Amino acid sequence: MNMKKSLIGMYLISFCSFVSAQIGINMSSPEGIIHIDGQKNTSATSPSTYYDDVMVTSSGNIGIGTKAPKTRLDLRSNERLNAIxxxxxxxxxxxxxxxxxxxxxxxxxxxxxxxxxxxxxxxxVPNDFVDAENSSMQNFSSGVQTAITNWTEKTDVNGSFNSSTGVFTASKTGIYIVSFTFSLSSGTIANDARFESLIQTNSASSATNKVFKCVGSYPGNNTISNRVAGNCSGIFNLNQGDNITVSLTQSLGSSKTLDSDATLTSVSIFGL
Known part of the structure; x- marks a missing residue:
């Protein structure tokens, strides 16, 4: 009989120890029902060392980076990397x-x-806004549509413009206003010459692909040597991730290059 009582007493002691147990991971002295020390660096005398800890308290609160969570889920820590x-x-x-x-x-x-x-x-969310100039003196062969590249950014609010390739990528869905101007170096102009400046969108959905073309022409016989310049503007409804590029096609009689004056070739893109 005494043996049975002893066994029952040991069982009750073991049971009580079990229900009051605390679980510690990477530590020997947990301070909550569950206490995980991510980097095994916690010191009870140094509150700043709890930044990598996860704590579940007896009230059911969960703290990440704090040993004393004040709310059901508390992410505040001394490390200040508290984003969710x-x-x-x-x-x-x-x-x-x-x-x-x-x-x-x-x-x-x-x-x-x-x-x-x-x-x-x-x-x-900040609207996209790009303002760029070009002094690259890029060459344009006659009759070949060529995207303008190697821009110099003056403003790019959301980092949505690749100045090397000249590709703009919309950071969000919305309406975009695009304005593009260019100037070619002075040179002879062929008879019945013309050029096109183009603003073009490219997207995964062909439904939003559009091209705005602005045409300039020099009809008849031309004996002049002059600078060719033009501009083009358009309004586009873009989805997030859609692209915009600007390009030139010229049939002026020979290859042409952009003017070296950066202020004469520019592009601005503004999202509403």
Whole structure:
């Protein structure tokens, strides 16, 4: 009988120890129900060392980077790398339930579910704005459409313009206004000569591909040697990731080069 009582007592002691146990990973003295020390560097006398810890308290709060979470999920740490990543979802708002958050890559904003619909949070993403000039003296063969490359950026708010290739990539879906001017070095002009300046969009969906052409001509017999210049503007409805390029086609009688004066060849792109 005494043996049975001893066994029962040992069982109760073991059970009580189990239910009050704390779990420590990478550490021998956990300070919560679950305490993970990511880099095995935590020191109880140095609060700054908790930046890589994950803590679950007895009240059910979870702390990442802090040993004393004040909310159900607390990401605040001394390291200050406290961003939270929110991804996209194909769930409906009702399936995700009220209070859920999602990110929209197309419009670059966050939405929350009110239980019925996704509601866009107020935000302000900087509009694309590019202003560039060109003094590369690029050569244009007669009768060949050639994209203008090797630009010098003056402004590029969102880093959406590749100055080497001359390709602009829309950072978000919207309306874009494009203005393009050029000037070719002085030279002879052939009879019945003409040129085209073009602004062209390229996208995965051919429905948004467009070309704006602006034409200049020198009809009849030409005996002049002069600088050829022109400009072209257009308004485009672009999806995120769509491209814009500007190019020239000239039939002026011989190869031509851009003028060395950078201010005479420029492109500006502004997203509304």
């Amino acid at each position: 990543g929110i991804g996209e979802t194909s769930q409906t708002a009702s399936a995700a339930k009220a209070g859920a958050l999602r990110y929209n890559s197309g419009t670059q904003d966050l939405s929350y579910s009110n239980g019925t619909t996704w509601v866009t949070l107020a935000h302000k």
